[in-house]
Amino acid sequence: MQRCLAVVWxxxxxxxxxxxxxxxxxxxxxxxxxxxxxHVVRQEVLPRFEAVCNCxxxxxxxxxxxLVQRLRAMQQxxxxxxxxxxxxxxxLQELIDAALAAPFTPEESQVEEAIYPSLMAVGVSAGARxxxxxxxxxxxxxxxxxxxxxxHLQPPRTWPELLAxxxxxxxxxxxxxxxxxxxxxxxxxxxxxxxxxxxxxxxFDFAHPGTVDTFRFLAALRPYLSSESRRAKWNTTNDALAxxxxxxxxxxxxxxxxxxxxxxxxxxxxxxxxxxxxREAHVIGGDVLGIPVGAPHRQLALxxxxxxxxxxxxxxxxxxxxxxxxxxxxxxxxxAWLQPHVAAVGEAMRHGIFRTNVSYWAAYERLVxxxxxxxxxxxxxxxxxxxxxxxxxxxxxxxx
Amino acid sequence: MKHYSLLGLAPLALYLGAxxxxxxxxxxVLSFRTPKGExxxxxxxxxxxxxxxxxxxxxxxxxxGLGLIIxxxxxxxxxxxxxxxxxxxGLVRVLLLIPLGVPxxxxxxxxxxxxxxxxxxxxxxxxxxxxxxPIDWTGSRWLAVVTVAMADAWKVTPLVMLILLAxxxxxxxxxxxxxRTDGAGPWQQFWRITLPLLRPALTMAFIIRGxxxxxxxxxxxxxxxxxxxxxxxxxxxxxxxxxxxxxxxxSSTLLLVMIxxxxxxxxxxxxxxxxVR
Amino acid sequence: xxxxxxxFLMVLILGAAGPxxxxxxxxxxxxxxxxxxxxxxxxxxxxxRFWERVLASGQITAPLWKSLGVASxxxxxxxxxxxxxxxxxxxxxxRWRYGVLLSLLLCRMLPEVSVALPIAxxxxxxxLLDTALxxxxxxxxxxxxxxxxxxxxxxxxxxxxxxxxxxxxxxxxWRTLTSIxxxxxxxxxxxxxxxxxxxxxxxxxxxxxxxxxxxxxPLQVYYYLYQGSWFDTAVAATLMTLPVLILSAFLQRYLRxxxxxxxxx
Numbered sequence: 007m008q009r010c011l012a013v014v015w016x017x018x019x020x021x022x023x024x025x026x027x028x029x030x031x032x033x034x035x036x037x038x039x040x041x042x043x044x045h046v047v048r049q050e051v052l053p054r055f056e057a058v059c060n061c062x063x064x065x066x067x068x069x070x071x072x073l074v075q076r077l078r079a080m081q082q083x084x085x086x087x088x089x090x091x092x093x094x095x096x097x098l099q100e101l102i103d104a105a106l107a108a109p110f111t112p113e114e115s116q117v118e119e120a121i122y123p124s125l126m127a128v129g130v131s132a133g134a135r136x137x138x139x140x141x142x143x144x145x146x147x148x149x150x151x152x153x154x155x156x157x158h159l160q161p162p163r164t165w166p167e168l169l170a171x172x173x174x175x176x177x178x179x180x181x182x183x184x185x186x187x188x189x190x191x192x193x194x195x196x197x198x199x200x201x202x203x204x205x206x207x208x209x210f211d212f213a214h215p216g217t218v219d220t221f222r223f224l225a226a227l228r229p230y231l232s233s234e235s236r237r238a239k240w241n242t243t244n245d246a247l248a249x250x251x252x253x254x255x256x257x258x259x260x261x262x263x264x265x266x267x268x269x270x271x272x273x274x275x276x277x278x279x280x281x282x283x284x285r286e287a288h289v290i291g292g293d294v295l296g297i298p299v300g301a302p303h304r305q306l307a308l309x310x311x312x313x314x315x316x317x318x319x320x321x322x323x324x325x326x327x328x329x330x331x332x333x334x335x336x337x338x339x340x341x342a343w344l345q346p347h348v349a350a351v352g353e354a355m356r357h358g359i360f361r362t363n364v365s366y367w368a369a370y371e372r373l374v375x376x377x378x379x380x381x382x383x384x385x386x387x388x389x390x391x392x393x394x395x396x397x398x399x400x401x402x403x404x405x406x
Numbered sequence: 407m408k409h410y411s412l413l414g415l416a417p418l419a420l421y422l423g424a425x426x427x428x429x430x431x432x433x434x435v436l437s438f439r440t441p442k443g444e445x446x447x448x449x450x451x452x453x454x455x456x457x458x459x460x461x462x463x464x465x466x467x468x469x470x471g472l473g474l475i476i477x478x479x480x481x482x483x484x485x486x487x488x489x490x491x492x493x494x495x496g497l498v499r500v501l502l503l504i505p506l507g508v509p510x511x512x513x514x515x516x517x518x519x520x521x522x523x524x525x526x527x528x529x530x531x532x533x534x535x536x537x538x539x540p541i542d543w544t545g546s547r548w549l550a551v552v553t554v555a556m557a558d559a560w561k562v563t564p565l566v567m568l569i570l571l572a573x574x575x576x577x578x579x580x581x582x583x584x585x586r587t588d589g590a591g592p593w594q595q596f597w598r599i600t601l602p603l604l605r606p607a608l609t610m611a612f613i614i615r616g617x618x619x620x621x622x623x624x625x626x627x628x629x630x631x632x633x634x635x636x637x638x639x640x641x642x643x644x645x646x647x648x649x650x651x652x653x654x655x656x657s658s659t660l661l662l663v664m665i666x667x668x669x670x671x672x673x674x675x676x677x678x679x680x681x682v683r
Numbered sequence: 684x685x686x687x688x689x690x691f692l693m694v695l696i697l698g699a700a701g702p703x704x705x706x707x708x709x710x711x712x713x714x715x716x717x718x719x720x721x722x723x724x725x726x727x728x729x730x731x732r733f734w735e736r737v738l739a740s741g742q743i744t745a746p747l748w749k750s751l752g753v754a755s756x757x758x759x760x761x762x763x764x765x766x767x768x769x770x771x772x773x774x775x776x777x778r779w780r781y782g783v784l785l786s787l788l789l790c791r792m793l794p795e796v797s798v799a800l801p802i803a804x805x806x807x808x809x810x811l812l813d814t815a816l817x818x819x820x821x822x823x824x825x826x827x828x829x830x831x832x833x834x835x836x837x838x839x840x841x842x843x844x845x846x847x848x849x850x851x852x853x854x855x856x857w858r859t860l861t862s863i864x865x866x867x868x869x870x871x872x873x874x875x876x877x878x879x880x881x882x883x884x885x886x887x888x889x890x891x892x893x894x895x896x897x898x899x900x901p902l903q904v905y906y907y908l909y910q911g912s913w914f915d916t917a918v919a920a921t922l923m924t925l926p927v928l929i930l931s932a933f934l935q936r937y938l939r940x941x942x943x944x945x946x947x948x
Contacts, residue, residue, distance in 0.1 A: 081805030414767035507927025509885035
């Protein structure tokens, strides 16, 4: 009798174990990564989490623009299928405005000491925290070393040098070879923001002398810019560099593996960039982590956040992908071919600035767009374009 | 027979009614409301005050008009060339249908490789000795309009050709034979027989193409960027980049009105005779 | 005249197939030949590594099957439902016909971005995220108006005399339909099927809302375009064009010239 019971018991346990193993919860995380970056995340980062959490991770690529759309659609349908998202830190306002991101409690908002405190500021709005740090990022300058050597030029480190280099290329080749990302939207606003700060101006005041100086400099640079600049944003800039339409451009570091490994453009080098009249400044972008309202596996999502912020994982990002780390205690041992580019990123980070988060950012972007388009591509003078826009911007600032 | 008619139509009408009514009504309603929830024309005012609005309307009309002219004439010529039997007719038809199979986003990117500064068009012209410096095909506004219209026509002309081909083949041979025995030349045959009998197919091609042509969006953005705005650009940018549903809906409503007016005008002026009466 | 026509057709073929040739060329060329200010016109060196990489990545098979399934489903259902409706519409007086058709098209007169969200939310609410069924139903909202248009024009272009002659010969309504009307309408049906299939095959906006983990081909191409390399995009885009070529090769035999002469005895 006892033996019979023992057999039944062990069979039952086996059955339960098998079905239990199959009923692992699945946590769904979305990010936007380049193909090369996904490779590392899927092969090295996520399996480590699956081993400890007793769950499965479904990682899906979702670009920042479509993330908001998808979350909105799911929210309206009453079915949230995403547990965690990594979002570009310049596209957060919509998520907050549309109540798509769930706030963290003060306990959940605690992060390890090693995480740079400056990265925590961007996730807070109206006293509540909606996002936690994931990875900081900064734009660097790419240049075509062969072309620079051909005309005996050095990568520019100041605005006058920049103007001289651009003019030389134009005169020698009868076409502009420098890119200014003026396709509109976030790419343009980011680039202009750091140029304005580099000139000592106030990005939110178009009447400030430093800001006006920046636009004047752009107008001076205009004849020597590549016409490809009109289409230049983050992916088309890489194309332009690859096809040698442009020899100098600013972009995020994700272009490095693409240009150098994938496209074999070994002539492309990077450095931190140039300083304006007052200082060198680079906007610190990157991704932050957030949990959508109504996420089905919130606890697992929180655990995944800790995992992505851990020392081990941040070291993987730094060493395999050349990412800047969110922690101060990351031991870096970067692969040889990545080292000069990681150095450029590090140097740019030393001059890093954070964008001020304002509630009228969308309206602000529209004004920046108009200013850049009119000055650069309609050849209007800054003196005529800026004052009315400055007035509209001032109205925005005064609203509560 | 009358009862059959309505029965056949019912499921379709019901399904589409449910799905057409919701988006159209929601768009119209959104365009006449302000963010504060009141009724008003604020969204339209904001749209009209935009520094690129007038340009966008003109660009949309120009690209659509030019595109339709190219597509209809080229499509008709191609359909006529394919209508009668010849060797390898099937193969030629399949080859000419290729552009339809290339998805819009890829077509837009491929066109950049063709019309770009270091694109293949410049390269071919350079090798033929016609050019020394590359031309910026999307540099000036009107050149860009022509380039975009041509790039769009590339993708869509096979469709027009298909529709007109089916229409041409429905015209009975006897009519042409009778006209020939009466002494009519090929041009008169075309004018008196082909065109009138082709009217339904032409109308269908015009409407199916026209409706889509007004909504063009991906191609100008990929080829030129923000400097060649069209009405759909406003709908897209206002909604997805600036999160403003009202101005986005307002530009959609405007587009809807433009399309209805154009289609109505065409039906009145050049549609099948019974409609005109 | 014949030479003129042949020349014209050759120019057309060059124009139509040229860009596809470029895509194919990009997908099999080493980067040095493409990423240069003076691209070569003819392929010199050929490399298959991009094809191997994309096909082995495991990111192509599922989207390809999903898109194929959805497009075929949409085409079949559109023909089935729009067919009878179009036949009925073709019997209506002309003004009514165009009135109904235009109102069916209203939805297509709005930019995709305004229309996609309300439609997608309905299907999401029914739990159809990531399903082929949800996509098929959503695509039908776009496909049915187009199908109704094409088929109505097809049916209304068949002369009344043909139907009446068949009645005189003693055919009942059903026999008229299947042995007289359908064969004459075959070119129109083929065109309609192809059109609707293509519409669904390259549809992108609704797919963005209605898929999360199970992408369709256009979404995969979009991914490669913005986050992969141009070579991956070229491979995926060429792959997307192949089924279209096969389908149009299959359907084009229905576009053969049909003569009414034999029917009108």
